[in-house]
Amino acid sequence: MSVAFTKEESSETAAETLLPDRPISPHPNLVSEAGLKALELQLRQARDAYEATTAIEDVNERRRQAATPLRDTRYFAARVHSAQLIPHPTSTDTVSFGSTVTFSRDDGRVQTYRIVGEDEADPKAGSISFVSPVAKMLIGKAVGDIVEAGGQELEITAIS
Incomplete structure (x- = not known):
């Protein structure tokens, strides 16, 4: 059913639950080993936070509470998927990623x-x-x- 045919409260809730995606950088997603582990942890935490909202009985409150974890899950899933693991530099002659x-x-x-x-x-x-x-x-x-x-x-x- 369209939000237009529901209570005004529901249209406000719908607007609150349609959060825009977090911006993704146009640069290559270079990560250190620690950076990749941190992204994977943040993805797990966002998924866990989203799962926790399924226990909320009120559908409007559930949508409100799920909006941020759902957006974060999309962001961190994209960042983990696009991650390019860069090994720790083996030389200290010049500055490089990881130095x-x-x-x-x-x-x-x-x-x-x-x-x-x-x-x-x-x-x-x-x-x-x-x-x-x-x-x-x-x-x-x-x-x-x-x-x-x-x-x-x-x-x-x-x-x-």
């Missing part, structure tokens, strides 16, 4: 980041996405190389 790179800024700050996939990136925790502007500039560079980022010079001091 941990330390650099000093010309203002004296020293920062260390691991270059990872988009879903795994968390700058506050010390990881940046391989598609971030800083990572793009650092990839392929060696210790001692200097790159310019945001009007500052970054000198690579260590790669591990």
